[in-house]
Amino acid sequence: MRNHTLTNRMTGVGNTLKRHYETYLLEYELAHDDVDGECCLLCHSSAAGDWVNCGICGEWAHFGCDRRQGLGAFKDYAKTDGLEYICPHCSITNFQKKSQKTANGY
Numbered sequence: 007m008r009n010h011t012l013t014n015r016m017t018g019v020g021n022t023l024k025r026h027y028e029t030y031l032l033e034y035e036l037a038h039d040d041v042d043g044e045c046c047l048l049c050h051s052s053a054a055g056d057w058v059n060c061g062i063c064g065e066w067a068h069f070g071c072d073r074r075q076g077l078g079a080f081k082d083y084a085k086t087d088g089l090e091y092i093c094p095h096c097s098i099t100n101f102q103k104k105s106q107k108t109a110n111g112y
Contacts, residue, residue, distance in 0.1 A: 061090035
């Protein structure tokens with residue numbers, strides 16, 4: 007990166023990416039409220055890491071944030087035909103629904 011100096015911290019690539027974002031993507035994001043920076047449903051951070059998507063509610067979580075016993079390893083969920091991740095909230099809701107069905111004799 008030849009143009010990196012004390013006064014110029016942006017590289018040519020960085021400037022190009024910034025212009026591209028401002029020209030094309032920013033306007034789209036502002037016009038569509040469904041586009042947001044995903045954040046982990048458990049730690050509420052958007053930090054990089056191994057992300058998993060709940061198969062029921064569709065929310066995203068860092069795999070490392072879910073400390074429940076018996077989840078296995080991230081690679082078990084990352085496979086195409088791997089395990090389906092269910093977030094803690096949906097797990098509790100499903101357990102309660104199953105308990106109600108059992109209590110009602112279904």
